[in-house]
Amino acid sequence: MEQQLTRIAVKIGSNVLTRRDGTLDVTRMSALVDQIAGLHKAGVEIILVSSGAVASGRSEIHPTKKLDSVDQRQLFSAVGQAKLINRYYELFREHGIPVGQVLTMKENFGTRRHYLNQKNCMTVMLENGVIPIVNENDTISVSELMFTDNDELSGLIASMMDVQALIILSNIDGIYNGSPADPASEVIREIEHGKDLSSYIQTSKSSFGRGGMLTKTNIARKVADEGITVIIANGKRDNILTDILRNEELRMKNEELKYTRFIPSPEPVSSVKKWIAHSEGFAKGELHINECATKILASDKAVSILPIGITDVRGGFEKDDIVRIIDHTGNAVGVGKANCNSEQAREAMGKHGKKPVVHYDYLYIE
Ligand SMILES: Nc1ncnc2c1ncn2[C@@H]1O[C@H](COP(=O)(O)OP(=O)(O)O)[C@@H](O)[C@H]1O
Numbered sequence: 017m018e019q020q021l022t023r024i025a026v027k028i029g030s031n032v033l034t035r036r037d038g039t040l041d042v043t044r045m046s047a048l049v050d051q052i053a054g055l056h057k058a059g060v061e062i063i064l065v066s067s068g069a070v071a072s073g074r075s076e077i078h079p080t081k082k083l084d085s086v087d088q089r090q091l092f093s094a095v096g097q098a099k100l101i102n103r104y105y106e107l108f109r110e111h112g113i114p115v116g117q118v119l120t121m122k123e124n125f126g127t128r129r130h131y132l133n134q135k136n137c138m139t140v141m142l143e144n145g146v147i148p149i150v151n152e153n154d155t156i157s158v159s160e161l162m163f164t165d166n167d168e169l170s171g172l173i174a175s176m177m178d179v180q181a182l183i184i185l186s187n188i189d190g191i192y193n194g195s196p197a198d199p200a201s202e203v204i205r206e207i208e209h210g211k212d213l214s215s216y217i218q219t220s221k222s223s224f225g226r227g228g229m230l231t232k233t234n235i236a237r238k239v240a241d242e243g244i245t246v247i248i249a250n251g252k253r254d255n256i257l258t259d260i261l262r263n264e265e266l267r268m269k270n271e272e273l274k275y276t277r278f279i280p281s282p283e284p285v286s287s288v289k290k291w292i293a294h295s296e297g298f299a300k301g302e303l304h305i306n307e308c309a310t311k312i313l314a315s316d317k318a319v320s321i322l323p324i325g326i327t328d329v330r331g332g333f334e335k336d337d338i339v340r341i342i343d344h345t346g347n348a349v350g351v352g353k354a355n356c357n358s359e360q361a362r363e364a365m366g367k368h369g370k371k372p373v374v375h376y377d378y379l380y381i382e
Protein backbone atom coordinates (compact mmCIF):
# COMPACT_ATOMS: atom_id res chain seq x y z
CA MET A 17 0.00 0.00 0.00
CA GLU A 18 1.54 3.30 -1.04
CA GLN A 19 -0.33 5.73 1.15
CA GLN A 20 -2.72 4.86 3.93
CA LEU A 21 -5.44 7.52 3.91
CA THR A 22 -6.43 8.29 7.47
CA ARG A 23 -8.33 11.55 7.10
CA ILE A 24 -10.37 12.67 4.11
CA ALA A 25 -13.08 15.21 3.25
CA VAL A 26 -15.92 14.21 0.97
CA LYS A 27 -18.12 16.81 -0.73
CA ILE A 28 -21.46 15.64 -2.08
CA GLY A 29 -22.97 18.06 -4.61
CA SER A 30 -26.65 18.99 -4.89
CA ASN A 31 -26.95 17.02 -8.11
CA VAL A 32 -25.79 13.79 -6.57
CA LEU A 33 -28.49 13.98 -3.93
CA THR A 34 -31.39 15.14 -6.05
CA ARG A 35 -33.50 13.39 -8.62
CA ARG A 36 -34.44 15.08 -11.87
CA ASP A 37 -37.67 16.39 -10.33
CA GLY A 38 -35.75 18.05 -7.47
CA THR A 39 -36.71 15.60 -4.74
CA LEU A 40 -34.12 14.07 -2.42
CA ASP A 41 -32.62 10.85 -3.81
CA VAL A 42 -32.65 8.80 -0.63
CA THR A 43 -31.45 5.65 -2.38
CA ARG A 44 -28.28 7.41 -3.55
CA MET A 45 -27.81 9.03 -0.18
CA SER A 46 -28.14 5.69 1.55
CA ALA A 47 -25.59 4.07 -0.79
CA LEU A 48 -23.08 6.85 -0.07
CA VAL A 49 -23.70 6.59 3.67
CA ASP A 50 -23.02 2.82 3.49
CA GLN A 51 -19.65 3.50 1.84
CA ILE A 52 -18.71 6.26 4.28
CA ALA A 53 -19.69 4.01 7.19
CA GLY A 54 -17.47 1.24 5.80
CA LEU A 55 -14.51 3.60 5.54
CA HIS A 56 -15.17 5.03 9.01
CA LYS A 57 -15.16 1.51 10.46
CA ALA A 58 -11.89 0.81 8.64
CA GLY A 59 -10.35 3.71 10.56
CA VAL A 60 -10.60 6.56 8.04
CA GLU A 61 -11.69 9.87 9.62
CA ILE A 62 -14.24 11.51 7.34
CA ILE A 63 -15.60 15.03 7.18
CA LEU A 64 -18.68 15.21 5.03
CA VAL A 65 -19.58 18.43 3.23
CA SER A 66 -23.08 17.94 1.95
CA SER A 67 -25.21 20.17 -0.26
CA GLY A 68 -28.87 19.42 -0.81
CA ALA A 69 -30.63 21.69 1.71
CA VAL A 70 -32.20 24.00 -0.87
CA ALA A 71 -33.02 21.13 -3.20
CA SER A 72 -34.68 19.05 -0.51
CA GLY A 73 -36.64 22.03 0.86
CA ARG A 74 -37.87 22.97 -2.59
CA SER A 75 -39.85 19.76 -2.93
CA GLU A 76 -41.35 20.18 0.54
CA ILE A 77 -42.75 23.72 0.38
CA HIS A 78 -44.94 25.26 -2.29
CA PRO A 79 -45.11 29.02 -1.66
CA THR A 80 -48.46 30.61 -2.44
CA LYS A 81 -46.98 33.88 -3.72
CA LYS A 82 -43.94 34.46 -5.90
CA LEU A 83 -40.71 34.73 -3.89
CA ASP A 84 -37.46 36.38 -4.94
CA SER A 85 -34.34 34.22 -5.11
CA VAL A 86 -33.06 35.20 -1.64
CA ASP A 87 -36.41 34.47 0.03
CA GLN A 88 -36.61 31.15 -1.80
CA ARG A 89 -33.15 30.09 -0.74
CA GLN A 90 -33.77 31.06 2.88
CA LEU A 91 -37.13 29.33 3.04
CA PHE A 92 -36.11 26.15 1.23
CA SER A 93 -32.82 25.76 3.07
CA ALA A 94 -34.40 26.27 6.51
CA VAL A 95 -36.85 23.46 5.83
CA GLY A 96 -34.51 21.37 3.67
CA GLN A 97 -31.49 21.34 6.00
CA ALA A 98 -33.61 19.92 8.82
CA LYS A 99 -34.86 17.21 6.47
CA LEU A 100 -31.38 16.50 5.14
CA ILE A 101 -29.65 16.15 8.50
CA ASN A 102 -32.50 14.01 9.81
CA ARG A 103 -32.02 11.63 6.91
CA TYR A 104 -28.28 11.44 7.52
CA TYR A 105 -28.88 10.90 11.22
CA GLU A 106 -31.22 7.96 10.53
CA LEU A 107 -29.01 6.43 7.85
CA PHE A 108 -25.80 6.60 9.91
CA ARG A 109 -27.65 5.36 13.01
CA GLU A 110 -28.27 2.07 11.20
CA HIS A 111 -24.46 1.68 11.23
CA GLY A 112 -24.18 2.81 14.86
CA ILE A 113 -22.27 5.96 13.83
CA PRO A 114 -23.09 9.33 15.45
CA VAL A 115 -23.13 12.41 13.23
CA GLY A 116 -23.08 16.13 14.06
CA GLN A 117 -24.23 19.15 12.10
CA VAL A 118 -21.85 22.03 11.39
CA LEU A 119 -23.43 25.04 9.66
CA THR A 120 -21.01 27.76 8.73
CA MET A 121 -20.55 30.82 6.56
CA LYS A 122 -17.80 32.73 4.82
CA GLU A 123 -17.30 35.21 7.66
CA ASN A 124 -16.34 32.38 10.01
CA PHE A 125 -13.13 31.93 8.04
CA GLY A 126 -12.22 35.64 8.12
CA THR A 127 -10.50 35.89 11.47
CA ARG A 128 -7.95 33.44 12.74
CA ARG A 129 -9.87 33.11 16.02
CA HIS A 130 -13.14 32.04 14.37
CA TYR A 131 -11.17 29.76 12.09
CA LEU A 132 -9.48 27.99 14.99
CA ASN A 133 -12.81 27.71 16.86
CA GLN A 134 -14.31 25.87 13.92
CA LYS A 135 -11.25 23.68 13.58
CA ASN A 136 -11.46 22.78 17.23
CA CYS A 137 -15.14 21.90 16.93
CA MET A 138 -14.52 19.44 14.11
CA THR A 139 -11.38 18.03 15.71
CA VAL A 140 -13.23 17.20 18.92
CA MET A 141 -16.03 15.57 16.88
CA LEU A 142 -13.54 13.37 15.01
CA GLU A 143 -11.73 12.46 18.23
CA ASN A 144 -15.04 11.21 19.58
CA GLY A 145 -15.92 9.13 16.54
CA VAL A 146 -18.54 11.61 15.28
CA ILE A 147 -18.80 12.36 11.55
CA PRO A 148 -19.16 16.12 11.02
CA ILE A 149 -21.71 16.95 8.31
CA VAL A 150 -20.97 20.45 7.09
CA ASN A 151 -23.07 22.81 5.00
CA GLU A 152 -23.28 26.53 4.47
CA ASN A 153 -25.78 28.28 6.73
CA ASP A 154 -27.93 29.28 3.77
CA THR A 155 -30.59 30.89 5.96
CA ILE A 156 -28.38 33.83 6.91
CA SER A 157 -25.55 33.89 4.38
CA VAL A 158 -26.91 36.02 1.61
CA SER A 159 -25.25 37.69 -1.43
CA GLU A 160 -21.68 38.83 -0.66
CA LEU A 161 -21.60 36.75 2.53
CA MET A 162 -22.10 33.57 0.50
CA PHE A 163 -19.50 31.06 -0.61
CA THR A 164 -19.38 30.73 -4.39
CA ASP A 165 -20.71 27.25 -3.74
CA ASN A 166 -20.04 24.26 -1.53
CA ASP A 167 -16.91 23.42 -3.53
CA GLU A 168 -15.33 26.55 -2.08
CA LEU A 169 -16.52 25.54 1.39
CA SER A 170 -15.16 22.00 0.99
CA GLY A 171 -11.76 23.41 -0.06
CA LEU A 172 -11.61 25.55 3.08
CA ILE A 173 -12.61 22.63 5.27
CA ALA A 174 -10.09 20.27 3.64
CA SER A 175 -7.32 22.81 4.13
CA MET A 176 -8.34 23.69 7.69
CA MET A 177 -8.62 20.07 8.81
CA ASP A 178 -5.32 18.96 7.21
CA VAL A 179 -6.92 16.09 5.31
CA GLN A 180 -4.86 13.97 2.93
CA ALA A 181 -7.52 13.95 0.23
CA LEU A 182 -10.60 15.92 -0.79
CA ILE A 183 -13.09 13.98 -2.88
CA ILE A 184 -15.62 16.17 -4.71
CA LEU A 185 -18.59 14.14 -5.88
CA SER A 186 -20.66 15.60 -8.69
CA ASN A 187 -22.91 14.13 -11.39
CA ILE A 188 -20.10 13.80 -13.91
CA ASP A 189 -17.11 11.41 -14.13
CA GLY A 190 -14.50 14.17 -13.84
CA ILE A 191 -13.13 17.04 -15.89
CA TYR A 192 -13.46 16.39 -19.61
CA ASN A 193 -10.96 17.67 -22.15
CA GLY A 194 -13.83 19.17 -24.15
CA SER A 195 -17.58 19.50 -23.88
CA PRO A 196 -18.85 16.62 -21.74
CA ALA A 197 -21.66 16.23 -24.30
CA ASP A 198 -19.17 15.58 -27.12
CA PRO A 199 -18.53 11.80 -27.47
CA ALA A 200 -14.93 12.57 -28.50
CA SER A 201 -14.17 14.17 -25.11
CA GLU A 202 -12.46 12.13 -22.43
CA VAL A 203 -12.01 12.45 -18.69
CA ILE A 204 -8.60 13.88 -17.79
CA ARG A 205 -7.15 11.33 -15.37
CA GLU A 206 -4.37 13.37 -13.79
CA ILE A 207 -3.74 17.09 -13.62
CA GLU A 208 -0.28 18.34 -12.88
CA HIS A 209 0.64 21.52 -11.09
CA GLY A 210 0.33 24.62 -13.29
CA LYS A 211 -1.72 23.08 -16.11
CA ASP A 212 -4.15 25.58 -17.64
CA LEU A 213 -7.60 24.03 -17.94
CA SER A 214 -9.61 27.13 -18.83
CA SER A 215 -10.11 26.13 -22.47
CA TYR A 216 -11.80 22.86 -21.46
CA ILE A 217 -14.34 24.16 -19.01
CA GLN A 218 -17.80 25.15 -20.21
CA THR A 219 -19.70 27.72 -18.19
CA SER A 220 -22.77 25.47 -18.12
CA LYS A 221 -23.86 24.04 -14.78
CA SER A 222 -26.01 21.09 -13.89
CA SER A 223 -29.61 21.84 -12.99
CA PHE A 224 -29.32 22.15 -9.21
CA GLY A 225 -25.68 23.23 -8.89
CA ARG A 226 -24.46 26.74 -8.10
CA GLY A 227 -20.83 27.20 -9.10
CA GLY A 228 -20.19 24.84 -11.99
CA MET A 229 -16.98 23.11 -13.06
CA LEU A 230 -14.92 26.30 -13.14
CA THR A 231 -15.12 26.84 -9.37
CA LYS A 232 -14.44 23.15 -8.80
CA THR A 233 -11.27 23.41 -10.89
CA ASN A 234 -10.03 26.61 -9.24
CA ILE A 235 -10.61 25.27 -5.76
CA ALA A 236 -9.08 21.89 -6.62
CA ARG A 237 -5.94 23.59 -7.90
CA LYS A 238 -5.50 25.74 -4.80
CA VAL A 239 -6.05 22.83 -2.41
CA ALA A 240 -3.69 20.56 -4.36
CA ASP A 241 -1.05 23.31 -4.20
CA GLU A 242 -1.27 22.97 -0.42
CA GLY A 243 -0.28 19.31 -0.65
CA ILE A 244 -3.75 17.73 -0.58
CA THR A 245 -4.85 15.24 -3.26
CA VAL A 246 -8.09 16.44 -4.87
CA ILE A 247 -10.38 14.10 -6.77
CA ILE A 248 -13.41 15.00 -8.84
CA ALA A 249 -15.63 11.98 -9.42
CA ASN A 250 -19.16 10.86 -10.15
CA GLY A 251 -21.20 10.40 -6.98
CA LYS A 252 -23.96 8.73 -8.97
CA ARG A 253 -21.75 5.70 -9.68
CA ASP A 254 -22.11 2.70 -7.41
CA ASN A 255 -19.28 2.13 -4.91
CA ILE A 256 -17.42 5.18 -6.15
CA LEU A 257 -15.92 6.17 -2.80
CA THR A 258 -14.76 2.70 -1.88
CA ASP A 259 -13.32 2.18 -5.36
CA ILE A 260 -11.48 5.52 -5.30
CA LEU A 261 -9.88 4.85 -1.94
CA ARG A 262 -8.77 1.38 -2.96
CA ASN A 263 -7.37 2.75 -6.18
CA GLU A 264 -5.58 5.63 -4.46
CA GLU A 265 -4.08 3.51 -1.72
CA LEU A 266 -2.81 0.81 -4.03
CA ARG A 267 -2.07 3.21 -6.91
CA MET A 268 -3.48 0.59 -9.23
CA LYS A 269 -4.21 1.56 -12.77
CA ASN A 270 -7.86 0.65 -13.02
CA GLU A 271 -8.81 1.78 -16.52
CA GLU A 272 -12.48 1.16 -15.83
CA LEU A 273 -12.59 3.60 -12.96
CA LYS A 274 -12.78 7.16 -14.27
CA TYR A 275 -12.10 10.26 -12.21
CA THR A 276 -9.90 13.35 -12.27
CA ARG A 277 -7.04 13.55 -9.80
CA PHE A 278 -5.12 16.75 -9.07
CA ILE A 279 -1.55 15.80 -8.18
CA PRO A 280 -0.71 17.38 -4.81
CA SER A 281 2.31 19.62 -4.40
CA PRO A 282 5.13 17.81 -2.58
CA GLU A 283 6.01 21.03 -0.68
CA PRO A 284 4.38 21.15 2.77
CA VAL A 285 2.45 24.35 3.57
CA SER A 286 2.10 25.55 7.18
CA SER A 287 -1.39 25.76 8.64
CA VAL A 288 -1.19 29.56 8.97
CA LYS A 289 -0.23 29.85 5.31
CA LYS A 290 -3.16 27.62 4.38
CA TRP A 291 -5.55 29.93 6.19
CA ILE A 292 -3.99 32.98 4.54
CA ALA A 293 -4.22 31.33 1.12
CA HIS A 294 -8.00 31.10 1.46
CA SER A 295 -8.47 34.54 3.02
CA GLU A 296 -8.15 36.75 -0.03
CA GLY A 297 -11.82 37.69 0.15
CA PHE A 298 -11.24 39.30 3.55
CA ALA A 299 -8.35 41.57 2.50
CA LYS A 300 -8.58 45.03 4.10
CA GLY A 301 -5.87 46.71 2.02
CA GLU A 302 -3.17 46.42 -0.62
CA LEU A 303 0.61 46.58 -0.65
CA HIS A 304 1.98 47.56 -4.06
CA ILE A 305 5.54 46.39 -4.63
CA ASN A 306 8.26 47.42 -7.07
CA GLU A 307 9.81 45.37 -9.88
CA CYS A 308 12.76 44.21 -7.83
CA ALA A 309 10.55 42.95 -5.00
CA THR A 310 8.27 41.24 -7.54
CA LYS A 311 11.24 39.35 -9.01
CA ILE A 312 12.48 38.21 -5.61
CA LEU A 313 9.02 37.06 -4.59
CA ALA A 314 8.71 35.00 -7.78
CA SER A 315 11.98 33.19 -7.00
CA ASP A 316 12.28 30.18 -4.69
CA LYS A 317 13.73 32.31 -1.89
CA ALA A 318 11.90 32.66 1.44
CA VAL A 319 11.43 36.44 1.56
CA SER A 320 9.31 38.87 3.51
CA ILE A 321 7.71 42.08 2.20
CA LEU A 322 10.07 44.83 3.35
CA PRO A 323 9.16 48.56 3.32
CA ILE A 324 11.98 49.29 0.83
CA GLY A 325 10.13 47.28 -1.86
CA ILE A 326 6.73 48.91 -1.24
CA THR A 327 5.62 51.70 -3.57
CA ASP A 328 2.07 52.24 -2.33
CA VAL A 329 -0.13 51.25 0.61
CA ARG A 330 -3.87 51.31 -0.07
CA GLY A 331 -6.82 50.96 2.27
CA GLY A 332 -6.96 51.11 6.04
CA PHE A 333 -5.88 48.00 7.90
CA GLU A 334 -4.88 46.99 11.40
CA LYS A 335 -2.00 44.74 12.46
CA ASP A 336 -2.92 41.07 11.73
CA ASP A 337 -5.45 41.99 9.01
CA ILE A 338 -5.18 40.32 5.64
CA VAL A 339 -3.66 42.41 2.82
CA ARG A 340 -3.34 41.72 -0.89
CA ILE A 341 0.08 41.94 -2.55
CA ILE A 342 0.05 43.72 -5.92
CA ASP A 343 3.05 43.57 -8.24
CA HIS A 344 4.53 46.45 -10.29
CA THR A 345 2.27 45.64 -13.25
CA GLY A 346 -0.89 45.78 -11.12
CA ASN A 347 -1.46 42.01 -10.80
CA ALA A 348 -2.52 40.51 -7.47
CA VAL A 349 0.26 38.02 -6.71
CA GLY A 350 -0.51 36.93 -3.16
CA VAL A 351 -1.95 37.58 0.27
CA GLY A 352 -0.42 38.05 3.68
CA LYS A 353 -1.08 38.96 7.29
CA ALA A 354 0.08 42.51 8.06
CA ASN A 355 2.70 42.94 10.74
CA CYS A 356 1.67 46.58 11.37
CA ASN A 357 -1.25 48.88 10.59
CA SER A 358 -1.64 50.82 7.34
CA GLU A 359 -0.41 54.10 8.86
CA GLN A 360 2.83 52.50 10.04
CA ALA A 361 3.25 50.79 6.66
CA ARG A 362 2.86 54.15 4.85
CA GLU A 363 5.34 55.74 7.21
CA ALA A 364 7.98 53.03 6.57
CA MET A 365 7.30 52.67 2.82
CA GLY A 366 10.41 53.03 0.62
CA LYS A 367 12.80 53.11 3.60
CA HIS A 368 15.75 50.84 4.37
CA GLY A 369 16.32 48.91 7.60
CA LYS A 370 12.70 48.70 8.73
CA LYS A 371 10.78 45.64 10.00
CA PRO A 372 8.88 43.55 7.39
CA VAL A 373 5.32 44.69 6.71
CA VAL A 374 4.46 41.05 5.96
CA HIS A 375 6.71 38.36 7.37
CA TYR A 376 7.51 35.35 5.16
CA ASP A 377 5.73 32.95 7.57
CA TYR A 378 2.50 34.87 6.99
CA LEU A 379 2.84 35.36 3.26
CA TYR A 380 1.17 33.25 0.58
CA ILE A 381 2.32 33.82 -2.99
CA GLU A 382 0.03 32.35 -5.68
N1 LIG B 1 -14.90 20.24 -19.06
C1 LIG B 1 -15.91 19.86 -18.25
N2 LIG B 1 -15.87 18.63 -17.69
C2 LIG B 1 -16.86 18.22 -16.87
N3 LIG B 1 -17.95 18.94 -16.54
C3 LIG B 1 -18.07 20.17 -17.06
C4 LIG B 1 -17.04 20.69 -17.93
N4 LIG B 1 -17.42 21.92 -18.28
C5 LIG B 1 -18.61 22.17 -17.66
N5 LIG B 1 -19.03 21.14 -16.92
C6 LIG B 1 -20.32 21.09 -16.16
O1 LIG B 1 -20.09 21.18 -14.73
C7 LIG B 1 -21.13 20.46 -14.06
C8 LIG B 1 -20.75 20.15 -12.61
O2 LIG B 1 -20.72 21.33 -11.80
P1 LIG B 1 -21.93 21.72 -10.81
O3 LIG B 1 -23.18 21.91 -11.60
O4 LIG B 1 -21.50 22.87 -9.98
O5 LIG B 1 -22.10 20.40 -9.92
P2 LIG B 1 -22.34 20.16 -8.33
O6 LIG B 1 -23.73 20.60 -8.00
O7 LIG B 1 -22.14 18.70 -8.16
O8 LIG B 1 -21.33 20.96 -7.55
C9 LIG B 1 -21.31 19.24 -14.92
O9 LIG B 1 -22.55 18.60 -14.74
C10 LIG B 1 -21.10 19.79 -16.35
O10 LIG B 1 -22.34 20.13 -16.92
Ligand SMILES: N[C@@H](CCC(=O)OP(=O)(O)O)C(=O)O
Pocket residue numbers: 028029030031066067068069070071093151152154164165166167224225226227228
Ligand atom coordinates in the same frame (compact mmCIF):
# COMPACT_ATOMS: atom_id res chain seq x y z
N1 LIG C 1 -25.77 25.04 0.69
C1 LIG C 1 -26.50 24.70 -0.51
C2 LIG C 1 -25.54 24.14 -1.54
C3 LIG C 1 -25.49 24.96 -2.76
C4 LIG C 1 -24.31 24.56 -3.66
O1 LIG C 1 -23.40 25.33 -3.88
O2 LIG C 1 -24.33 23.31 -4.10
P1 LIG C 1 -23.25 22.61 -5.09
O3 LIG C 1 -23.54 23.11 -6.46
O4 LIG C 1 -23.55 21.19 -4.91
O5 LIG C 1 -21.86 22.93 -4.66
C5 LIG C 1 -27.54 23.62 -0.20
O6 LIG C 1 -27.35 22.83 0.70
O7 LIG C 1 -28.56 23.59 -0.90
